[in-house]
Amino acid sequence: MSEFPARDEPLLSVRDLVTAFDTDDGQVVAVDGVSFDVEAGKTLGIVGESGCGKSVTAMSLMRLLPQPAGRILGGSARFQGEDLVTASEERMRSIRGAEIGMVFQEPMTALNPVHRIGKQIGEMLLLHEPLSKAEAWQRSIELLKLVGIPAPETRVGEYPHQLSGGMRQRVVIALALACNPKLVIADEPTTALDVTVQAQILDLLRSLQKRLGMSVIMITHDLGVIAEMCDEVVVMYAGRVAERGSVRDIFGNPQHLYTRGLLESIPRLDSPRKQELTTIPGAVPPLSEMPVGARFAPRSSHPEVTAYLESASFREERPVLVEFAPGHWVEDCRYVRAFEGEMTK
Numbered sequence: 001m002s003e004f005p006a007r008d009e010p011l012l013s014v015r016d017l018v019t020a021f022d023t024d025d026g027q028v029v030a031v032d033g034v035s036f037d038v039e040a041g042k043t044l045g046i047v048g049e050s051g052c053g054k055s056v057t058a059m060s061l062m063r064l065l066p067q068p069a070g071r072i073l074g075g076s077a078r079f080q081g082e083d084l085v086t087a088s089e090e091r092m093r094s095i096r097g098a099e100i101g102m103v104f105q106e107p108m109t110a111l112n113p114v115h116r117i118g119k120q121i122g123e124m125l126l127l128h129e130p131l132s133k134a135e136a137w138q139r140s141i142e143l144l145k146l147v148g149i150p151a152p153e154t155r156v157g158e159y160p161h162q163l164s165g166g167m168r169q170r171v172v173i174a175l176a177l178a179c180n181p182k183l184v185i186a187d188e189p190t191t192a193l194d195v196t197v198q199a200q201i202l203d204l205l206r207s208l209q210k211r212l213g214m215s216v217i218m219i220t221h222d223l224g225v226i227a228e229m230c231d232e233v234v235v236m237y238a239g240r241v242a243e244r245g246s247v248r249d250i251f252g253n254p255q256h257l258y259t260r261g262l263l264e265s266i267p268r269l270d271s272p273r274k275q276e277l278t279t280i281p282g283a284v285p286p287l288s289e290m291p292v293g294a295r296f297a298p299r300s301s302h303p304e305v306t307a308y309l310e311s312a313s314f315r316e317e318r319p320v321l322v323e324f325a326p327g328h329w330v331e332d333c334r335y336v337r338a339f340e341g342e343m344t345k
């Protein structure tokens, strides 16, 4: 027996993923060398400001990039040992829905307005499992029950527009779970919903994850959602990973100035009413003007950052991630790292 027992292989292992789009202004790289693992039965959160590449990462994994503009230029995404980047289109069709379920922001993108709910869930089941139509209809009712839809026997025969937004998102979750996927990718699943409904949908996802034991990739710009739902976190900035670690690492000991900025912009229940929400000054550079060096540096409060921004190293050297503590990785550039004298609120 070896001294270190082999750790189980992660369910999904993404390495150096690079995804680009052809645009009128030439090729732009939206995801630039992203790596992370998703362990079996765990929830990984991907968090970052709008435009940082969260959805493009998800679409790359599902191989659902807009065609012909979007392309994966490099890297791998091993899912149960099989690389999703190089898998055939036919293989991807059987993986999507059956082995990896998807829940997107806007439920109507996943639902067909002209088909009854039972037919849509049934079709997903029939595509992947040897069932009769009657059995598929029955399973659809069970799935609606599973996701907490009242009177599922009636609802199964209705059309999506007859349901509220929250109920529709429950149907989408039922659809995502229909074939017992090992992984569910949820891309901002609650953003389009009312606040009270958001909490219900998150509760539902969390309890289903516990009960069914699947892995989840939860994409959000909300660190509150990450804190409640996730085991591991990937903090993305401008197409790259700024920091990666357990929820405890990211919330308890954040090392990247961007992570700290995000944490400081969470509204706190105990803060005085009048206190304004901290936001990180500056903005993400456009994709066509992305520096090679540490991309957060132009927004960094480090006292010597100006010299770095003018240096060849900012123009030419891409920082790597370093393992700050076991399992806790951060971009290796002192100008975007927490530093002594940094103001903390």
Ligand SMILES: Nc1ncnc2c1ncn2[C@@H]1O[C@H](COP(=O)(O)OP(=O)(O)OP(=O)(O)O)[C@@H](O)[C@H]1O
Pocket (backbone or CB within 6 Å): 021, 022, 023, 028, 030, 048, 049, 050, 051, 052, 053, 054, 055, 056, 057, 066, 069, 070, 221, 287
């Ligand atoms: N079809 C496309 N053509 C060109 N650029 C694109 C295309 N789709 C996305 N992008 C660019 O890729 C970058 C990453 O976009 P992405 O949608 O992944 O961001 P995101 O992190 O999901 O943001 P949000 O929180 O707003 O959903 C953005 O700069 C976006 O403009």
Ligand SMILES: [Mg+2]
Pocket (backbone or CB within 6 Å): 054, 055, 056, 187, 188
């Ligand atoms: Mg998105």
